[in-house]
Amino acid sequence: MATACYVTLRLCGWLAVCAAFVTACWTLFFAALGDFSFAGLVLHLDNFTSRYIGADPLRQAAFRAQFWLASGALFLVVAVLRLPVLIQFIAPIKERPDGQERAAGR
Numbered sequence: 001m002a003t004a005c006y007v008t009l010r011l012c013g014w015l016a017v018c019a020a021f022v023t024a025c026w027t028l029f030f031a032a033l034g035d036f037s038f039a040g041l042v043l044h045l046d047n048f049t050s051r052y053i054g055a056d057p058l059r060q061a062a063f064r065a066q067f068w069l070a071s072g073a074l075f076l077v078v079a080v081l082r083l084p085v086l087i088q089f090i091a092p093i094k095e096r097p098d099g100q101e102r103a104a105g106r
Contacts, residue, residue: 007089007090010089010090011086011089014082014085014086014089017082018075018078018079018082019075021078021082022071022074022075022078025074025078026071026074030044030045030048
């Protein structure tokens, strides 16, 4: 039971870090659009939100679909890149008494 709780907590933390990376990537994208200045970032975000609010409901729905699709794809890329960390959490490498390493469960 304790192991299941530990793995669940580590998995939740891994998912939270992946989601934070996605948020950071979107922030970096808008910062790059704004020439890495705070004023440029805010101007692009203002333009982005005013166009979204001014759009008709059909266009807003299409935009939301594109945003979540792009965020999901970005999450998958981050998750694949962070997969070795998750595998290490679930099956940590243990050392034998003779000093050789082996994966737990083998």
